[in-house]
Amino acid sequence: MPLGRELVFTAKDVRVAFEETLERAGGSLGIWIVLNAISDEGFVSQSILASRAHVDGATITYHVDRAEKLGLVTREVDPSDRRVRRLRLTPEGEQLSARLWDAARAFEAQVFAGITAAEQARVKRTLAKIRANLDGLPTGEGSDLRRGAAAPPQR
Numbered sequence: 029m030p031l032g033r034e035l036v037f038t039a040k041d042v043r044v045a046f047e048e049t050l051e052r053a054g055g056s057l058g059i060w061i062v063l064n065a066i067s068d069e070g071f072v073s074q075s076i077l078a079s080r081a082h083v084d085g086a087t088i089t090y091h092v093d094r095a096e097k098l099g100l101v102t103r104e105v106d107p108s109d110r111r112v113r114r115l116r117l118t119p120e121g122e123q124l125s126a127r128l129w130d131a132a133r134a135f136e137a138q139v140f141a142g143i144t145a146a147e148q149a150r151v152k153r154t155l156a157k158i159r160a161n162l163d164g165l166p167t168g169e170g171s172d173l174r175r176g177a178a179a180p181p182q183r
Contacts, residue, residue, distance in 0.1 A: 035158075046135055053131035055124055058091035060132070063100060063125040066115050073112050100124055 047057050055063070061081045066072050072080075078088035092115060095101045100121035106112035117125060140148050 049131050049135045050128055053127045055128045059095055060128050062091050062095045063121055063128060066101060066117050067125045073114055
């Protein structure tokens with residue numbers, strides 16, 4: 029099987045299993061992305077969150093709106109720039125973030141079961157190199173998708 033196909037199928041299987049893990053822990057991939065980024069920073073603007081999550085502004089707005097409706101985050105006006113909304117975790121968001129982190133660590137342990145620490149490090153380094161190599165591919169319609177932009181409309 030060509031490597032590209034193997035990577036696509038493996039990535040799909042990993043994503044489905046990870047999403048199921050997050051759902052069992054009370055979250056979702058979108059909520060995980062939001063809570064994880066905010067917990068790293070303490071507070072963050074939506075535009076920074078979108079760039080770190082490799083998704084477009086509309087997608088991150090959807091996830092932030094959902095997290096806010098669930099009482100997991102609050103939006104605050106940035107005192108240094110009133111056009112910017114900063115996001116902060118609520119106590120409920122902090123609790124869910126901790127549960128999702130525990131679930132993510134358990135998931136990673138399961139994915140890497142039977143794989144030595146050296147092999148795990150090699151996998152991570154190799155995947156990072158593959159992602160870097162993708163940046164060197166000719167630009168075109170697909171390059172926006174690699175950077176996390178919205179999918180083009182279906183024709």
